[in-house]
Amino acid sequence: MIAQPEPKQAVMARRDAIIAGLRKLVPETGVIGDPLRLKPYETDGLSAYRQVPLAVVLPETTEQVAAVMAFCHREGVRVVPRGAGTSLSGGALPMADSVVVGLMRMNRILDIDYADRCAVVQAGVTNIGITQAVQAEGFFYAPDPSSQLACMIGGNVNMNSGGAHCLRYGVTANNLLGLRMVTVDGEILDIGGAHLDAAGYDWLGLMTGSEGMLAVVTEVTVRILRSPEGARAMLAAFKANEIAGACVDAIIGSGIIPVALEFMDRPAIHACEAFAHAGYPLDAEAMLIIEVEGSIAEQDYMLDRIRDICNRFDPVSIKVSQSAEESLAIWKGRKGAFGAVGRISPDYLCMDGTIPTSRLAEVLGRIGEMSAACGLQVANIFHAGDGNLHPLIMFDANDPSSFHKAERFGADILKLCVEVGGCLTGEHGVGVEKRDLMGVxxxxxxxEQQRRVKSAFDPQWLLNPSKVFPLKPELPRAA
Amino acid sequence: MSIIAPTDAAGVVAAIRAAHDAATPLAICGNASKSGLLRPVQAANTLSTSGIAGITLYSPQELILAAGPGTRVADLAQAVAAKGQHLISEPPDLSAFYGNATPGTLGGMVATNLSGPRRVMWGATRDHVMGVVAVNGSGEQIHSGGRVLKNVTGLDLCKLLTGSHGTLAVMTEITLKVLPVPERRGTLVLKGLDPARAVAALSCALGSPYAVSGAAHLPAAMATQVPALAWIGDSVTLARIEDFAPAVAYRTERLRAELAEFGAVELLDDAASVAAWAAIRDVTPMVSDPGAVWRVSVRPSAGPAVIAALSQAFDARWFMDWGGGLLWIAGPATAATHQAVIAAAGQGAWTLMRAPESLRAAVPVIPPEAPALARIARKVKAAFDPRSILNPGRMVAGL
Known part of the structure; x- marks a missing residue:
């Protein structure tokens, strides 16, 4: 079990009074205190860690959030903000003495402005919900995390979520214009707006990726973009990871920035093919999915150039999609990668480091050695354009030693990412999962500098306090 | 008054520790090419990062460039151009605008978070700062981000330091994302539109699938200040497309057809495009204007109303970038004019970009924050600079 801060006994003892107090602030169904009904909130997308909270509150307006925050602040109660609960790093893991503020009832789109290319949405609107609301007019919201059907924009802001297309369109931080948020003591603040650049400190940038530690986001102004005329994918398979990596360098070096550039290693290709029957080449060691956008003629021009480059690297096979259906088939395996690995292994841990792309082959080689040494299989998926590596470590949760081995393997991979010049997390966030690796x-x-910034927003550390920073001062040393 | 110009991070640490121990404020700058921006700083000593110059890492295939803050932006631009790449946010060179012979540095570019026309499609300078190494007001070295393009590890202090005008920490190394230079540029030109029609046309262009990377409108009096546009002899509304040559040819033709309802559309070729957008980027039309200059960022469709209000209030000279979302305004350097700009900007953000020191010292130069946010800002400042020695009062009086 993950270490948590000591529950505040004074808060635990006043559980009933706190729940009664919350009931005065939101509609009757918006407060959950019944232990059975609290159960679904005990974990998020990182289900290895569980803790039932003191209570859950589901406000419907920013004003209700403000009232809840003011109340919890007065009572000294810790608060864990939660969107859809899809965090892969345990960002929404409760503490026993905490109130979970769930934003899922704040699911309305408040304004869409096509002329100014922005939309104002509540924090509980799903990522895909924004695109669905604007796609009839030919627009979309760019960041597309794998969980986009379920994950909510408030969570995207707090984790600075990425996606497969951020090589071209950037991550969440690059697609926001403004926030409405509630401070730990219940003040409503607006930052940014429908304009591009604020003056003063970049609060929008600081809030994005702050993992629920600085304020509770209730409304988000996002940029919406006009969709390109079309998009098409190609697949190129190679005899070695090094060769695929060199091909990625050559594509980018030629001045082409595809909208997506995904890399899969041999185990990932096999797992995805068995699951999706996408026609992936099983005789390859590494495979790239490359997507370009534009008119048909523009797609042809780019894909021809990319194919010429790939052909210089002795490819096992190249398949250029000729239609939207073929593109979908090429993506089907990649998008189903998590399900595919879930099919061949009872459980898996999805890691999320970033490395300099030039170190890819070396890092995959060392991950292979670690895998052999610890006896756990790993499949690697890599956003090759931006260096974001997702090793999927397969283990059996029914065997505690297997889980601990997987955790240690994962930590070793992340230390390796830092050692070669990368970082612990590219898009999933630190949460509780990587908290104790921050010292690496x-x-x-x-x-301490980062903690002081948190303290500036939250002097008593009531907002999601067990996340991101190691609980204890003794830190793991760099490997 | 002494100027300290260390040549490495250790020198910055030493200078800040000394200032911290003595509680003596430091004016922080690079080449001080933008010292005419925001409020004047009262400090006995100046700490310049101009001596920490040079590229420390450039990996074109990883789209990553790191350099010392004293590196001239022009030198960086040249170095990446040699590998067919560019600085994404198109940062302006404001040396002529401020009447300085000194060129701007990377540190100044990041500390001010100023971006050029391409910001409308490709993001601001802050969007491309991937890593910083800096020294806080206690003389402690800190880093945030790194040399990779995707990184959400810990609080994003890169964004907080970018645009903080040297008030939180002094950067000693900065890592930027760079991108390949598009093969070709083409700019569509509409003539004679009023501000409302111009913004409508630019909204149409920016809302098209053709990835418009520049969208500006200059009244005739401003256009005549730009040699690449003066020949047109009227107000100009410009939409730029940058891409591979066949894509530029195709997209400009398609967009020309879509903009036909706004009048005849002409095309600036590659060379004229480069010259015109460089002038817009560097605020060339206002270089010789005798007045004060404001930069106002608003919802693009609100741009024409702001212009109308200001034209009522005083003899406003102006032009628009970012599809109407960025207004450059020149007018008399008086407190009354300043109030008029603030009133017209409404919900938007405004910055007093250039004015006599007496005016910049007397008025708020950026919008005051709501009280609760201002309290947080003071605590954040103290979290980096507990003795308030780094550029005190540069952005806000007393901060």
Missing amino acids: QFSEIEL
Whole structure:
């Protein structure tokens, strides 16, 4: 079990009074205190860690969130904000003495402005819900995390979510214009707006990726973009990871930035093919999915150039999609990668480091050695354009030693990412999962600097306090 | 008044520790090419990062460039151009605008978070700062981000330091994302539109599938200040497309057809495009304007109303970038004019970009924050700079 801060006994003892107080602030069905009904909130997308909270509150307006925050602040109650609960790093894991503020009832789209290319949505609107609301007019919201059907924009803001297309369109931080948020003591603040650049400190940038530690986001102004005329994918398979990596370098070096550039290693190809029957080449060691956008003629022009480059790297096979259906088939395996690995292994851990792309082959080689040494299989999926590596470590949760081995393997991979010049997390966030590894990437002075910034927003550390920073001052040393 | 110009991070640490121990404020700058921006700083000593110059890492295939803050932006641009790449946000060179012979540095570019026309499609300078190494006001070295393009490890202090005008920490190394230079540029030109029609046309262009990377409108009086546009002899509304040559040819033709309802559309070729957008980027039309200059960021469709209100209030000279979302305004350097700009900007953000020191010292130069946010801002400042020695009062009086 993951270490948590000591529950505040004074809060635990006043559980009933706190729940009664919350009931005065939101509609009757918006407060959950019944232990059975609290159960679904005990975990998020990182289901290895569980803790039932003191209570859950489901506000419907920013004003209700403000009232809840003011109340919890007065009572000294810790608060864990939660969207859809899809965090893969345990960002929404409750504490025993915490109130979970769930934003899922705040699911309305408040304004869409096509002329100014922005939309104002509540924090509980799903990522895909924004695109669905604007696609009839030919627009879309760019960041597309794998969980986009379920995950909510408030969570995307707090984790600075990425996706497969961020090589071209950027991550969440690059697609926001403004926030409405509630401070720990219940003040409603607006930052940014429908304009591009604010003056003053970049609160929008600081809030994005702050993992629920600085304020509770209730409304988000996002940029919406006009969809390209079309998009098409191709698949190129190679005899070695090194060769595929060199091909990625050559594509980018030629001045082409595809909208997506995904890499899969041999185990990932096999797992995805068995699951999706996407026609992936089983005789290859590594495979790239490359997507370009534009008119048909523009797609042809780019894909021809990319194919010429791929052909210089002795490919096992190249398949250029000729239609939207073929593109979908090429993506089907990749998008189903998590399900595919779930099919061949009872459980898996999805890691999320970033490495300099030039170190890819070396890092995959060392991950292979670690895998052999610990006896756990791993499949690697890699956003090759931006260096974001997702090793999927397969284990059996029914065997505690297997889980602990998987955790250690994962930590070793992340230390390796930092060692080669990368970082612990590219898009999933630190949460509780990587909290105790922060000392690998940051000195104690740097962690203290970040903690002081949190304290500026939340002096008593009531907002999601067990996340991101190691609980204890003794930090793991760099490998 | 002494100027300290260390040549490495250790020198910055030493200078800040000394200032911290003595509680003596430091004016922080690079080449001080933008010292005419925001409020004047009262400090006995100046700490310049101009001596920490040079590229420390450039990996074109990883789209990553790191350099010392004293590196001239022009030198960086040249270095990446040699590998067919560019600085994504099209940062302006404001040396002529401020009447300085000194060129701007990377540190100044990041500390001010100023971006050029391409910001409308490709993001601001802050969107492409991947890593910083800096020294806080206690003389402690900190880093945030790194040399990879995707990183959500810990609080994003890169974004907080970008645009903080040297008030939180002094950067000693900065890592940027760079991108390949598009093969070709083409700019569509509409003539004689009023501000409302111009913004409508630009909204149409920016809302098209053709990835418009520049969208500006200059009244005739401003256009005549730009040699690449003066020949047109009227107000100009410009939409730029940058891409591979066949894509530029195709997209400009398609967009020309879509903009036909706004009048005849002409095309600037590659060279004229480069010259015109460089002038818009560097605020060239206002270089010789005798007045004060404001930069106002608003919802694009609100741009024409702001212009109308200001034209009522005073003899406003102006032009628009970012599809109407960025207004450059020149007018008399008086407190009354300043109030008029603030009133017209409404919900938007405004910055007093250039004015006599007396005016910049007397008025708020950026919008005051709501009280609760201002309290947080003071605590964040103290979290980095507990003795308030780094560029005190540069952005806000007393901060």
